[in-house]
Amino acid sequence: MKDEATLVPMTYAPPKARSLLEPHRIALAAVFLAILVSAAYFMRWDWLPRYQDRLISGLWTTMLMLISTSVVGFVFAVPLGLVQVTGPKPLAWLANAFCTLIRGTPLLLQLWLLYYGLGSLFAQYPEIRSSWAWPYLRQAWPYGFAALTISFAAYEGEVMRGAFSGVPKGELEAARAYGMGRWTAFRRIWFPRAVYRTLPTLTGETVLQLKSTPLVATVTVMDLYSVITKVRQDTLLTYEPLLLLALIYLCLTGILVLAFRLLENRIPSRGN
């Protein structure tokens, strides 16, 4: 509120060019570079080569968790959104209750409920202990996978509900007028149009999902975060491993955002 005048321009001012080469940006970049160099020089990074392999395998686990839970979660999200729009009342109510329940409680609590609660429940039954599934159920990752998938399905299901109900009625009527059956109309018109509408929010949801993956480390899944925790315990360093971790996640977020933007640009659009 220092100067209201800038808020209410009196004359036409052309939009400012956003360039990285503006003087103040060069100065800022130099400052950040100096901070980066001094961090690399003055902080301890000698542990890096020793943990290189484990860090890479942790990164791989994180990526695998992100991609698998997002894909499976999305597969569940489509029916969750759809039944809320057209489904029979009880089903719509159930889907809505599921979304509210998952979105209304912390992911960490859900994860611990599955891992400690269900995990100890399964261990009680000899039938489960002797079944083929037990070698998997004894490990931690199925619980992490389940919790992340459920969470993504619930958040994205809510988005899909909005997307399905937001597709213009006229398009669906046109599909009917062409003599398409319900399934064909869904496959050719309704679903692709709805997915297209969710693409911008899908980026955000996937970034949120990436940011949720380190939680699985709390139930002993060896992802990137838990490798870093191990480094911190071994080397007694507080900041260096965490800063590296933050940097890696920042890069991953950047890559995700860019990848989605490329995907979005590939899809031809004519307004919305």
Add this chain to the structure above:
Amino acid sequence: MGPTSFDLNLLSLWSPGWGGVLLAGLMRSLEVAVGGFLLGLLIGIGGASAKLWGGKVLRDLLEVYTTVVRGVPELILILILYYAGTDAVNKLMLVLGLPSVDISGLAAGIFVIGVVQGAYSTEVLRGAIKAIPAGQLEAARAYGMSPLLSLRRITLPAMLPYAIPGLSNLWLIATKDTALLAVVGFSELTLVTRQAAGTTKAYMMFFLAAGVLYLLVTLLSNVILGAIEKRARRGLSREQAA
């Protein structure tokens, strides 16, 4: 006592029940959530004003802040800020020649949640202020209102309908983000639940009970926030409000 047991006596408010412990944990969660949300709102107001009307350098620095906070997992931010924050305060005390202090978990929790929330509220408030039709502010100037008066009479009330949905969302995120403080050992609801469950081995019951408490907070918040939003939107036509 097996993990399936639903001995409701364990939830009793008095020892040996754990109900009182859970409620105390919930209170601490809510304290951090309220404190963090308000601190975030404060940062957001400053950040949004600086992003809209501040200098170039300030704007770029804020862009870095919001980008970093939105691109790094909350769990890691909380760890870094928790250690860095307590370290910084103790270094400061050392410089001032004062004895080092134990930072209370509550203060540290509010600080970290606030810094994380601040990045998001900066964006929400900036978007809301930009959504106000320029003509309204021009009219305020034409009436001869001073910047402060037009802020109070026009900008703030006109911004609210655009800001409240985003801020409601942030409040709900704040209540759930407090659970992450369990990882740094702050005894809020999720951590005390795990302790109660570990001691009694009634895992299912305690985690479900905590889930009910969180859900109640969310549902109650939804009702209250819905009423606030309705009030802020009075007088707006439907397509304006959408």
